[in-house]
Amino acid sequence: MDSSARFPLRGFLRRSRPAWVRWAAVLALVMLLALPGLFLVAPAARADLCSNALPNGGFENPDGWAVQSAGSYAVISDFWARSGQYSAYLAGVDNASDRLTATVSLPQVDSITLSFWWLMQTEESGTGSDGLTVQVADANGNPLQVLATVSDASVSGVWQQASADLTAYAGQTVQIQFLAQTDDTLSTDFYVDDVEASACTATDETFWLFLPITRR
Ligand SMILES: [Ca+2]
Ligand SMILES: [Ca+2]
Structure with a gap:
């Protein structure tokens, strides 16, 4: 050949x-x-596509939030905001029982993370007798899971961010509830701002990077 x-x-x-x-x-x-x-x-890391399923979490617009309070004060107020002008200001008086609720249709995605910022200040001395509970409930308001708790024994006077996994509720309509209660003496303030439900879909794309090898 x-x-x-x-x-x-x-x-x-x-x-x-x-x-x-x-x-x-x-x-x-x-x-x-x-x-x-x-x-x-x-191969580069995959980029997830995320969107916020909970609008008005900065409280600049009260639409979408239902407020129940034992007191006659405004729970959404401009007293101390982390972003913009407004936040949720729960309790701040003795014998408070405030409930702030957003009903959210969570999309059918790969992961959902609830995040929010809170700030607590108190007259208590860390007894834990005043508290804020964040929980997820079904569409009728029946509690499903406690996501986070803050009390008068928590860090005081500084905005803190907390997050919780809501992936188990993807595809469902749920309530996100903030419940504040105080006892009959020494009041505690609970502020909440910038609530988000970040719903993410993992992309199938894989990016390949061609990196030149360099020598020193
Ligand atoms: Ca705000
Ligand atoms: Ca108290």
Whole structure:
């Protein structure tokens, strides 16, 4: 068998090609063979697509929030906000019983994370007798799970962020409830702002990065 049939490139170079064509072919072959040594091929992390399923969590617009209070004060107020002008200001008096509820249709996605910012300040001395409970309930208000608790024994006077996993409720309509209660002496303030339910879908795309290998 003609060796040029087994090695097409050899045949290509042997035939009556102009010299510059043969050199260009050889150079292209060398670059092709050297490519893996010049570049590191690395898969990049997948990027999740997320959206917020809980609008008005900054309380600048009270739409979507239902308020029940034993007192006659406004629970959504401009007294001390973390963002914008408004936040939820629960309790702040003795014998408080405040309930702030958002009804949310959680999409059928891969993961859902509830996050919110809270700030507590108190006249108590860390007894834990005043508290804020964050819980998820079904659409009728029946409690399903406590997500977080804050009490007068928690960090005081500084905005803190908390988060909880809501993935188990994907595809369901649920209530997110903030419940504040105080006893009959030494009041505690509970502020809440910037509530979000981040619903994320994992993408199937994998990105490949060609990183040049450099030496110092
Ligand atoms: Ca706000
Ligand atoms: Ca108290």
